[in-house]
Amino acid sequence: MKTTILSLMVLSLMAFSVPVMASGDVEHPPHQHWHFNGMTGQFDKAAMQRGLKVYREVCSACHSMKRVAYRNLVDLGYTEDQVKNIAAEYTVTDGPNDEGEMFDRPARPSDHFVSPYPNENAAKAVNNGALPPDLSLIVKARHDGPNYVFGILTGYEEPPHGHELLPGQNWNKYMPGHVIAMAPPLSDGVVAYDDGSPQTVEQYAHDVVNFLVWAADPYLEARKRLGISVLIFLLVFTGIMYSVKKKIWSDVH
Amino acid sequence: MASGPREKFDNPVVEWIDSRLPVFTLMNKEYGVFPTPKNFNYFWNFGAIAMFMLVTMIVSGIVLAMHYTANVGMAFDSVERIMRDVNGGWLIRYIHMNGASFFFIAVFIHMFRGMYYGSYKQPRELLWILGVVIFLLMMATAFMGYVLPWGQMSYWGATVITNLFSAIPLVGEKIVTLLWGGFSVDNPTLNRFFALHYLMPFVIFAVVFLHVWALHVTGSNNPAGIEPKTKKDTLPFHPYYTMKDTFGLLVFIIVYALFVFYAPDYLGHPDNYTPANPLVTPAHIVPEWYFLPFYAMLRAITFDIGIPFTDITIISAKLGGVLTMFGSIALLILLPWLDTHPIRSARYRPLFRTFLLLFVVVFVFLGYVGSQPADATLGPLPLSVFGLLGTAYYYGFFLVILPWLSKNEKGRDLPASIHESVLG
Ligand code: HEM
Numbered sequence: 001m002k003t004t005i006l007s008l009m010v011l012s013l014m015a016f017s018v019p020v021m022a023s024g025d026v027e028h029p030p031h032q033h034w035h036f037n038g039m040t041g042q043f044d045k046a047a048m049q050r051g052l053k054v055y056r057e058v059c060s061a062c063h064s065m066k067r068v069a070y071r072n073l074v075d076l077g078y079t080e081d082q083v084k085n086i087a088a089e090y091t092v093t094d095g096p097n098d099e100g101e102m103f104d105r106p107a108r109p110s111d112h113f114v115s116p117y118p119n120e121n122a123a124k125a126v127n128n129g130a131l132p133p134d135l136s137l138i139v140k141a142r143h144d145g146p147n148y149v150f151g152i153l154t155g156y157e158e159p160p161h162g163h164e165l166l167p168g169q170n171w172n173k174y175m176p177g178h179v180i181a182m183a184p185p186l187s188d189g190v191v192a193y194d195d196g197s198p199q200t201v202e203q204y205a206h207d208v209v210n211f212l213v214w215a216a217d218p219y220l221e222a223r224k225r226l227g228i229s230v231l232i233f234l235l236v237f238t239g240i241m242y243s244v245k246k247k248i249w250s251d252v253h
Numbered sequence: 254m255a256s257g258p259r260e261k262f263d264n265p266v267v268e269w270i271d272s273r274l275p276v277f278t279l280m281n282k283e284y285g286v287f288p289t290p291k292n293f294n295y296f297w298n299f300g301a302i303a304m305f306m307l308v309t310m311i312v313s314g315i316v317l318a319m320h321y322t323a324n325v326g327m328a329f330d331s332v333e334r335i336m337r338d339v340n341g342g343w344l345i346r347y348i349h350m351n352g353a354s355f356f357f358i359a360v361f362i363h364m365f366r367g368m369y370y371g372s373y374k375q376p377r378e379l380l381w382i383l384g385v386v387i388f389l390l391m392m393a394t395a396f397m398g399y400v401l402p403w404g405q406m407s408y409w410g411a412t413v414i415t416n417l418f419s420a421i422p423l424v425g426e427k428i429v430t431l432l433w434g435g436f437s438v439d440n441p442t443l444n445r446f447f448a449l450h451y452l453m454p455f456v457i458f459a460v461v462f463l464h465v466w467a468l469h470v471t472g473s474n475n476p477a478g479i480e481p482k483t484k485k486d487t488l489p490f491h492p493y494y495t496m497k498d499t500f501g502l503l504v505f506i507i508v509y510a511l512f513v514f515y516a517p518d519y520l521g522h523p524d525n526y527t528p529a530n531p532l533v534t535p536a537h538i539v540p541e542w543y544f545l546p547f548y549a550m551l552r553a554i555t556f557d558i559g560i561p562f563t564d565i566t567i568i569s570a571k572l573g574g575v576l577t578m579f580g581s582i583a584l585l586i587l588l589p590w591l592d593t594h595p596i597r598s599a600r601y602r603p604l605f606r607t608f609l610l611l612f613v614v615v616f617v618f619l620g621y622v623g624s625q626p627a628d629a630t631l632g633p634l635p636l637s638v639f640g641l642l643g644t645a646y647y648y649g650f651f652l653v654i655l656p657w658l659s660k661n662e663k664g665r666d667l668p669a670s671i672h673e674s675v676l677g
Pocket of ligand 1: 296297298299300301303304305307360363364367370372373377380381383384385386387388457461464465468472473474475
């Protein structure tokens with residue numbers, strides 16, 4: 001009986017793997033090797049620091065990251081002073097002060113990342129009507145997020161024959177529908193690294209994804225670490241309960 | 254309850270309380286010495302597991318509610334604040350998020366167990382019906398809970414599902430307005446869903462109480478599907494089943510923990526990490542996985558039903574889908590009267606067993622159909638054809654196969670007693 005049930009279950013699961021063609025075929029981005037993957041996955045702080053640099057120098061021209069505060073950057077291995085200095089490079093509007101005026105001041109660690117545009121309409125107006133999404137949660141907001149974002153950043157191509165692009169449109173292998181309003185943001189050498197890492201599109205994409213994964217899921221490392229302890233506890237407890245149960249039932253069987 | 258003659262307890266404090274309010278006597282009667290068939294397999298763990306999940310959901314939910322803001326402008330942000338700035342908030346949220354899925358896993362298995370071993374049959378019909386009521390309440394609770402984070406799928410799922418009620422003739426539009434608290438899914442909708450989402454688990458708790466009460470009147474069914482006759486057939490609930498249930502529960506929790514810690518977003522939809530936007534419709538609106546088979550039945554009816562050769566429509570495709578979906582649950586309530594075969598357990602009904610296992614396969618397949626875009630194809634055929642076929646089997650199983658088998662399946666010989674069935 002058990003085997004029949006099992007084989008039926010397996011069969012029904014297999015139904016899920018039958019290829020089904022949905023409308024608008026999209027290519028799946030290839031899998032990259034990520035340091036944060038797996039049960040013992042950890043953040044790669046050096047990559048995240050470089051990724052922050054890429055974000056600050058390139059992406060932040062168009063994309064906000066409203067859910068991340070400068071104080072969070074200590075997670076990347078910066079000291080409190082370094083964080084203060086990074087924050088101070090940005091200006092935020094505060095107030096009203098005692099005279100009732102709004103005023104500008106340098107950002108503090110407790111401030112959230114400063115957005116490039118005052119509002120969504122302003123962002124659209126500058127980007128041909130397309131809204132550059134906030135990047136704080138982008139890797140969680142897409143299927144297979146890390147590989148997908150890496151794919152978008154490295155997947156620009158000439159459109160195949162017969163596809164005319166309108167001004168402001170670009171062709172990307174991994175974008176659903178292939179047409180994307182974002183011009184290729186990266187090119188070799190645009191960001192200067194001071195740790196000797198290659199200054200290539202691939203490397204930039206890899207680094208910025210490491211940074212974005214942390215931004216979307218800052219407790220990833222803590223979660224995986226706690227998970228190990230919880231599982232060890234559960235396994236031991238389960239083992240004990242198994243033998244207790246066995247002992248108690250031994251006079252029944 | 255438990256107010257008849259009472260045995261004295263040795264502990265003076267316990268005795269003092271028990272002589273005034275016999276809770277200890279009650280606990281001992283219902284969970285201590287309660288005679289329980291001795292041949293349970295691990296399928297009988299899932300009631301206790303469902304109970305554990307219900308408590309887990311209530312506890313984690315109350316903590317979330319302390320930090321959550323039910324306002325369309327703030328809900329998404331408040332959830333992200335829980336994830337980032339509340340101490341341990343990410344853990345509580347992932348426990349609650351995945352807890353809903355694991356609650357449904359437990360209850361699906363629990364219901365399968367009931368069907369396989371005929372636990373819904375006389376004298377346990379009401380126990381079964383209370384179970385179906387719990388299942389309905391769970392679906393309502395989970396649906397409203399999914400709306401609360403106010404992501405894209407929250408918003409659009411709520412829009413699609415609440416709109417279904419507009420298919421009901423005459424009062425449909427009024428019901429929808431009542432659900433929305435306005436003319437679209439908006440702030441009043443979110444507020445009432447939050448209030449109801451907080452309330453319903455306690456209603457579930459009350460129905461579970463009735464469910465377990467009914468169980469303790471009839472006693473449990475068992476894999477052999479025959480009633481215990483002598484003392485040899487049963488064991489006291491404690492320690493035999495308390496310990497076995499704890500072990501089974503721990504195994505379940507291990508799988509649950511694997512998801513909470515290593516794949517917390519696997520069962521969710523990425524679109525729900527984008528804040529709700531009434532102006533942008535997601536490419537493909539899908540409900541949570543546990544609704545998918547029902548969603549497939551909803552979408553299986555793609556045609557109006559009317560009087561042939563006229564263009565009078567009696568049941569629009571939309572109403573047909575809604576009726577089909579809710580009907581699929583109504584059939585569960587009627588199950589004790591659709592299957593009237595005297596043998597309970599599928600063990601001794603090979604034909605019933607085959608059709609039931611096929612039913613499970615079809616149900617899972619319907620879940621797959623529900624997960625795909627409406628215009629998907631399988632081989633040369635549109636997937637919706639398979640959705641319709643699956644739905645037909647679902648209905649046929651209850652309305653044709655079960656009544657037919659009740660009359661015509663001969664079944665195997667039953668063992669003389671539970672004790673003997675264990676000996677083989
Ligand atoms: C909140 C969800 C639920 C909880 C906490 C719960 C709890 C329980 C518990 C503790 C038992 C006794 C242990 C066992 O036999 O597994 C039980 C038995 C039972 N439950 Fe549930 N239950 C739930 C939902 C359901 C649903 C949705 C159904 C079916 C529609 C159902 C049908 C039954 C039946 C028929 C029995 C008796 C089983 C037998 O004696 O063979 N329950 N339930």
